[in-house]
Amino acid sequence: MRRQLTALLSVAFVVTSGAVLAHHSFAMFDQENPVELEGVVQEFKFTSPHTFIILEVKGEGGSQLWSLEGAAPSALVRDGWSSKTLKPGDELKLTVEPLRSGAPGGSWAVSKTKYKNGQPIVISH
Amino acid sequence: MLARCSVGALALTAVMVTTISAARAHDETKYPDWSGQWLRTGGIQWDPSKPIGRGQQASLTPEYQAIFEASLADQAKGGAGNDPRYSCFPVGMPRLMSVIFPMEFIFTPKVTYILFENNMPRRIYTDGRGWPKNPDQHPDQHPEPTFAGYSLGQWIDADGDGRYDTLEVETRYMKGPRTYEGTGLPLHKDNQTVVKERIALDKSNLDRMHDEITTIDNALTRPWTVTKTYRRERNVTWFENDCTEDNHHIGIGSEHYFLSADGYLMPAKKGQAPPDLRYFSQGKR
Numbered sequence: 001m002r003r004q005l006t007a008l009l010s011v012a013f014v015v016t017s018g019a020v021l022a023h024h025s026f027a028m029f030d031q032e033n034p035v036e037l038e039g040v041v042q043e044f045k046f047t048s049p050h051t052f053i054i055l056e057v058k059g060e061g062g063s064q065l066w067s068l069e070g071a072a073p074s075a076l077v078r079d080g081w082s083s084k085t086l087k088p089g090d091e092l093k094l095t096v097e098p099l100r101s102g103a104p105g106g107s108w109a110v111s112k113t114k115y116k117n118g119q120p121i122v123i124s125h
Numbered sequence: 126m127l128a129r130c131s132v133g134a135l136a137l138t139a140v141m142v143t144t145i146s147a148a149r150a151h152d153e154t155k156y157p158d159w160s161g162q163w164l165r166t167g168g169i170q171w172d173p174s175k176p177i178g179r180g181q182q183a184s185l186t187p188e189y190q191a192i193f194e195a196s197l198a199d200q201a202k203g204g205a206g207n208d209p210r211y212s213c214f215p216v217g218m219p220r221l222m223s224v225i226f227p228m229e230f231i232f233t234p235k236v237t238y239i240l241f242e243n244n245m246p247r248r249i250y251t252d253g254r255g256w257p258k259n260p261d262q263h264p265d266q267h268p269e270p271t272f273a274g275y276s277l278g279q280w281i282d283a284d285g286d287g288r289y290d291t292l293e294v295e296t297r298y299m300k301g302p303r304t305y306e307g308t309g310l311p312l313h314k315d316n317q318t319v320v321k322e323r324i325a326l327d328k329s330n331l332d333r334m335h336d337e338i339t340t341i342d343n344a345l346t347r348p349w350t351v352t353k354t355y356r357r358e359r360n361v362t363w364f365e366n367d368c369t370e371d372n373h374h375i376g377i378g379s380e381h382y383f384l385s386a387d388g389y390l391m392p393a394k395k396g397q398a399p400p401d402l403r404y405f406s407q408g409k410r
Contacts, residue, residue: 025208025307027200028374028383028393042386047371049213049243054386065386069373074226074242074364100203103391105373105383 029069029097029107037066038116041090046073046083053086053094053108068096068108079110080123091116156280157290157326159230162363163334163355169225171305172351178308189311189344196309203394205374205381207309209302212376213368216244217272217303218296219320219340222353226366237278237292243366249278249294256297270300270316283325291325313344332357377401 039057042065051070056063070076073083086092094113096106114120167173175181178197185193196207205211216225226242235252254277257266268275274296280289297319303312312318319341327333334357339350373384377400382390390400 025200025205025211025309027206028203028381030203045371048366049368049370049372052371052373067373067384067386067391072226072243072366074362074366077362077364099383099391099393101383101392101395101397103383103385103393105385105391 026097026107028099030100031097034095034097034112035106036093036095038091038093039066041086041088041092043088044083044086046076048073051076053092055092055094057104064104066096067105068094069106070108071110076110081110082123085121085123093118153232155287155289156232157288158331159232159326159334162227162229162358162361163224164227164358165224166333166354166356169223169307171220171223171310172349173353174351177306178310181305181310183305183310183349184346185311185344186346189313192311193309196311200308203397205309205376205393207302207311208304208307209376210304210307211372211374211381213372215272217299217301218247218274218318219338220303220305221247221273222322222336222338223306224353224355227358227363228355242364243368245273247273247276249276249292251278251280251292268298270298272300272303274299274318274320291323294320294322294324296320296322311344312340312342315343318342327354332359 037055037057039055041053042056043052043054045052045054049072051073053066053068053070055066055068057066076082076085092113093116094108096108096112098106110121165173168177170177170181171183172181183193192207198206200206210216221239221241221244224241226244228242229240231238231240235250237249237251239247239249241247256277257268275298276294276296278292278294281291281293282289283291299316299318299320301312301314301316303316303318304310305312321339321341323337325335327335334355336353336355337350338353339348341348375382375384375390380397380400381393382397382400383393385391392399
C-alpha cells in the first residue's frame with residue numbers, strides 16, 4: 001500500500017516553521033522532507049489540543065486514511081476558521097510534514113492547504 | 126412590621142458597610158490596567174532572542190548538557206526526547222511564561238491570578254506572607270510542590286506616581302520533571318528551582334508587557350535571565366483548550382507513538398518497535 005501511494009506523493013522542498021504545533025515538540029514530523037497529498041476530507045476534527053484532518057488518499061491499490069495534525073482550534077479561530085470551514089467531501093491538495101516512521105500521519109498548516117482546484121480555503125471573518 | 130423593616134435596614138446597612146470596606150481594601154485605582162488578553166510575541170523557545178535548542182546557549186552543567194544532547198538526538202529520530210508535553214503532561218514554571226496560548230491577569234486584594242488558556246492558573250500571593258520559616262519543623266506550613274510552584278508577589282510603584290506599575294514575583298516549591306521548551310532543555314531533577322520575575326508594561330507602548338525572568342537552578346552553572354514580551358489583544362476571544370480532549374500522541378514507557386485515523390497505534394520513529402505487550406494474552410485471535 002505504502003509503495004502504491006508513493007505515486008501520489010512528491011517531495012516538496014518547502015521550509016516550514018512548524019511553530020503552529022506549539023503544544024509539544026514536533027520532532028516526530030519530518031520538516032525537511034514534506035510531501036504533497038491530494039485527498040478527500042473524511043472528517044475535520046476541531047478538537048484540543050490540535051485540530052485534525054482525516055484525509056482519504058486514493059492510490060492504485062486502494063485508499064488510505066491519513067491522520068493530519070494541525071494548529072489548536074483557538075489559533076484557527078483567531079485566523080477566522082471555524083469547525084465548519086472544512087466539510088466531509090471537500091477535496092484538498094496540501095503539503096504536509098509526514099511522520100518520520102512513514103506511517104500515514106503528519107502535520108498540516110493553513111498556509112499550505114488549498115482546495116484540489118487550487119483555490120484557497122474559504123474562511124469567514 | 127416596623128421591627129422587621131428595621132432589622133432589614135440594619136442588615137442592608139451592614140452589607141453596604143462591608144462592601145464599602147472591601148472596596149477600600151482593594152482600591153482598583155492603585156493597580157495598573159493589565160486588562161485584556163496577552164499573547165506571546167516571539168516563538169516557542171525559552172529565550173526569545175535566540176534560536177530554539179542548542180541556539181539557546183544555556184549554561185548547563187555537564188550532566189544536564191548530556192541529558193539535553195540525548196533529548197535532541199532522540200528528537201532527530203522522531204522521538205519526543207526529554208519533553209513529556211506531547212502526552213499532555215503539565216507545563217511548569219518557568220515555561221508557563223512562554224505563554225504558548227494567551228493569558229489573562231486578575232487582581233484581587235490578596236492574590237494576583239494569571240489564567241492561561243491551556244494550563245492551570247498561577248496564584249501569586251500579594252498579601253505580604255513570607256516563606257515558611259522552617260518547613261522541616263512545620264510540615265503543615267510547607268507548600269506541596271506543584272508544577273506552577275508557590276509564588277509570592279509584591280506590587281511596586283517604580284515611577285513614584287502613586288500607582289503600582291510593576292509586579293515582582295518569586296516562585297519556589299516546584300514539581301518536576303520540567304523543561305524550558307519543546308526541545309527538552311531540562312531543569313534539575315531536585316526541583317530546587319527559584320524563579321524571579323519583574324512584570325511591567327512597556328512605558329512607550331501600553332499594549333506591550335515585559336516579563337524579566339531569572340531562573341536559578343542547579344542544572345545551570347549561573348542564573349539565566351531572559352525577557353519575554355507579550356502583546357495585548359483588546360478584542361478578546363477566549364477558547365476552551367483542554368489537552369486531554371483528543372490528543373493523538375501516546376506515551377508508553379519511554380516511547381512515543383501516534384494514533385492513526387482509525388484509532389490504532391502507529392510508529393512515530395522509523396523502525397520503532399511496538400509496545401511491550403507482556404501483560405496481554407498473546408493467544409490466537
